Amino acid sequence: MHTPDDSPARLAQALRxxxxxxxxxxxxxxxxxxxxQEPPRxxxxxxxxxxxxxxALGAAAAAVLVLVDPPRPAAGPERLGRVxxxxxPWADPYAKEDDAVTRARATNEAAWKSMAxxxxxxxxxxxxVVGDGKLLAVGxxxxxxxxxxxxxxxxxxxxxxxxxxxxxxxxxxYGTRFCGVGIHSALGTDWQGGAGGFRLSKGGKTVQATLGDxxxxxxxxxxxxxxxMHDPLAAVAGEVFFGTxxxxxxxxxxxxxxxxxxxxxxxxxxxxxxxxxxxxVLVRVSIPEVEADATIEALVPTMPYETLVGFARWRNSWWxxxxxxxxxxxxxxxxxxxxxxxxxxxxxxxWILFGRDRILASGxxxxxxxxxxxALEDVDYHRFLMRVPFEKTLTLREVDFAREPRxxxxxxxxxxxxxxxxxxxxxxxxxxxxxxxxxxxxxxRDLRLELDAKAGEPNACGLRGGYAWMRTPDPKDPGRITxxxxxxxxxxxx
Amino acid sequence: xxxxxxxxxxxxxxxxxxxxxxxxxxYARPVxxxxxxxxxxxxxxxxxxxTAFLTAWRRLPELRSADRFASWLFRIGRNAAADLRRGRxxxxxxxxxxxxxxxxxxxxxxxxxxxxxxxxxxxDARLVLWLRIGLEWSPDEIAxxxxxxxxxxxxxxxxxxxxxRRREQETIHAHAG
Numbered sequence: 001m002h003t004p005d006d007s008p009a010r011l012a013q014a015l016r017x018x019x020x021x022x023x024x025x026x027x028x029x030x031x032x033x034x035x036x037q038e039p040p041r042x043x044x045x046x047x048x049x050x051x052x053x054x055x056a057l058g059a060a061a062a063a064v065l066v067l068v069d070p071p072r073p074a075a076g077p078e079r080l081g082r083v084x085x086x087x088x089p090w091a092d093p094y095a096k097e098d099d100a101v102t103r104a105r106a107t108n109e110a111a112w113k114s115m116a117x118x119x120x121x122x123x124x125x126x127x128x129v130v131g132d133g134k135l136l137a138v139g140x141x142x143x144x145x146x147x148x149x150x151x152x153x154x155x156x157x158x159x160x161x162x163x164x165x166x167x168x169x170x171x172x173x174y175g176t177r178f179c180g181v182g183i184h185s186a187l188g189t190d191w192q193g194g195a196g197g198f199r200l201s202k203g204g205k206t207v208q209a210t211l212g213d214x215x216x217x218x219x220x221x222x223x224x225x226x227x228x229m230h231d232p233l234a235a236v237a238g239e240v241f242f243g244t245x246x247x248x249x250x251x252x253x254x255x256x257x258x259x260x261x262x263x264x265x266x267x268x269x270x271x272x273x274x275x276x277x278x279x280x281v282l283v284r285v286s287i288p289e290v291e292a293d294a295t296i297e298a299l300v301p302t303m304p305y306e307t308l309v310g311f312a313r314w315r316n317s318w319w320x321x322x323x324x325x326x327x328x329x330x331x332x333x334x335x336x337x338x339x340x341x342x343x344x345x346x347x348x349x350x351w352i353l354f355g356r357d358r359i360l361a362s363g364x365x366x367x368x369x370x371x372x373x374x375a376l377e378d379v380d381y382h383r384f385l386m387r388v389p390f391e392k393t394l395t396l397r398e399v400d401f402a403r404e405p406r407x408x409x410x411x412x413x414x415x416x417x418x419x420x421x422x423x424x425x426x427x428x429x430x431x432x433x434x435x436x437x438x439x440x441x442x443x444x445r446d447l448r449l450e451l452d453a454k455a456g457e458p459n460a461c462g463l464r465g466g467y468a469w470m471r472t473p474d475p476k477d478p479g480r481i482t483x484x485x486x487x488x489x490x491x492x493x494x
Numbered sequence: 495x496x497x498x499x500x501x502x503x504x505x506x507x508x509x510x511x512x513x514x515x516x517x518x519x520x521y522a523r524p525v526x527x528x529x530x531x532x533x534x535x536x537x538x539x540x541x542x543x544x545t546a547f548l549t550a551w552r553r554l555p556e557l558r559s560a561d562r563f564a565s566w567l568f569r570i571g572r573n574a575a576a577d578l579r580r581g582r583x584x585x586x587x588x589x590x591x592x593x594x595x596x597x598x599x600x601x602x603x604x605x606x607x608x609x610x611x612x613x614x615x616x617x618d619a620r621l622v623l624w625l626r627i628g629l630e631w632s633p634d635e636i637a638x639x640x641x642x643x644x645x646x647x648x649x650x651x652x653x654x655x656x657x658x659r660r661r662e663q664e665t666i667h668a669h670a671g
Binding site for chain 1: 518548553608
């Protein structure tokens with residue numbers, strides 16, 4: 001027999017065991033993806049629905065007086081593919097860190113340096129918060145101190161004794177986010193590798209990672225470590241490459257900003273192989289499929305963003321050598337035509353978008369391939385947009401470009417560009433290339449520019465290029481704006 | 495999972511499907527519990543849940559205040575349950591309609607015992623039980639999403655738990671007698 005005092009606990013347990021099936025969620029969200037919202041009903045309709053005739057008459061009369069522009073259903077956003085982003089919720093990754101955060105970090109670093117010996121002697125093993133240049137809180141558990149000074153731009157929050165500099169071996173920058181086996185100790189999960197992916201399990205539940213064949217990944221949820229600050233909209237659903245070597249978790253600079261992890265940094269810098277430095281932070285990680293949920297220490301790279309783009313670009317070039325190593329590694333490198341290899345799904349699909357070790361999308365045009373990746377709202381450092389079969393080289397002539405740049409509407413803003421034909425290509429500076437995020441749709445060919453050179457001067461140089469949306473008035477109907485994807489190049493090795 | 499904030503509701507109202515997914519994740523279970531308590535069959539509760547969330551999505555632009563979302567959603571759920579009852583003559587509890595032939599309910603479709611235990615409890619107290627006991631939201635969060643005071647949350651929670659304890663005693667006495 002239960003005592004009456006058990007009621008809440010037993011009800012909680014019973015409710016936990018009663019949940020709608022996942023299939024209902026999938027169906028609802030799939031239907032929602034197809035279903036347009038209704039515009040708000042007007043006064044007349046509301047009054048009629050409310051069976052309120054007098055009000056309906058009054059509202060109708062008012063509507064007659066003000067009916068100049070009746071409401072129209074809002075058109076859904078056109079799917080363009082993520083070349084115009086980083087729109088919200090991601091900040092521009094090239095933008096400098098907020099000055100207030102940088103200043104507060106410097107203050108807290110100096111404060112920690114001066115107090116470290118004393119705090120370690122008195123509070124080793126405790127959780128502390130250093131903010132505003134002071135020791136703000138000491139507690140036995142993270143959750144007891146996490147809320148102290150939470151509105152400061154920067155804090156150190158850590159368990160005394162774990163802080164400090166470190167070196168970490170990694171052989172490659174494996175992915176946008178990646179982790180080593182340490183994450184399993186932190187989350188209490190078991191990892192089992194195998195053909196076609198890996199499995200994570202915990203407490204009898206299992207999740208299979210299938211994103212990518214040769215290098216499978218899993219989407220995890222990243223959250224603010226302060227439980228009081230949880231907001232589902234702020235959670236990051238992030239793709240992570242699960243490897244054997246590596247940190248507990250490598251995040252991206254965008255994660256750091258979006259989750260406000262400057263409020264949860266740990267003193268010290270980690271040197272990540274030969275790649276560069278990273279900051280230590282706390283982040284809450286959740287894998288709902290196996291009910292794994294823990295606040296863990298992660299790293300955030302602090303090298304320039306261009307460097308991270310370069311790491312991803314190098315990694316995304318693997319398809320150039322995959323053929324040569326395929327005979328040696330048949331189990332790990334997928335065969336032609338399978339996901340992960342740059343071959344389209346059908347013959348009609350002659351363009352692919354390639355990144356994160358796999359084909360992200362394909363289509364019969366560059367814009368179709370690009371639009372296919374719209375559903376992936378995650379961070380990317382770099383993607384190739386290319387035609388298959390692969391064309392190795394594209395040579396352009398300098399004489400075909402206008403000598404002086406003019407303002408062109410590219411990716412929704414006016415940028416100076418040297419034009420050639422009405423359908424491109426355009427030539428811009430590297431700065432404009434960055435502003436356009438051409439690294440998210442880079443042309444994979446070897447691009448060369450034949451220079452209009454005098455005798456004795458170099459007559460060719462290398463180019464980099466990618467695709468951007470150009471908006472121009474329709475020549476047949478100047479009142480209408482048309483949009484096309486154009487190749488935009490800039491001198492790289494001239 | 496914590497209670498969604500007004501910006502999440504606002505984003506969903508503007509057509510952000512990711513935000514709506516977040517609202518689904520936050521509220522699907524309590525709405526389902528409410529529907530299960532009304533309809534007593536899991537499959538019916540899931541059908542009504544599906545209808546309720548699609549209705550909520552379509553009509554979100556009409557919601558005047560994001561702070562009223564939770565109450566509004568539960569009201570839509572209640573209407574969906576009523577529509578289901580009206581539109582389909584529900585089989586008597588313990589039996590399902592399979593063509594013209596009545597067949598015993600599959601065990602997995604029967605509502606759990608707690609759905610019976612909350613019978614007779616007022617809607618407002620039931621709602622607080624789902625959020626406080628089922629989701630473990632704080633009284634502050636519940637007060638915010640339901641637009642009531644924290645004191646009212648405590649009062650409704652106490653009323654709900656008293657009800658459950660009474661029902662439990664009744665059950666014990668019935669079995670003993």
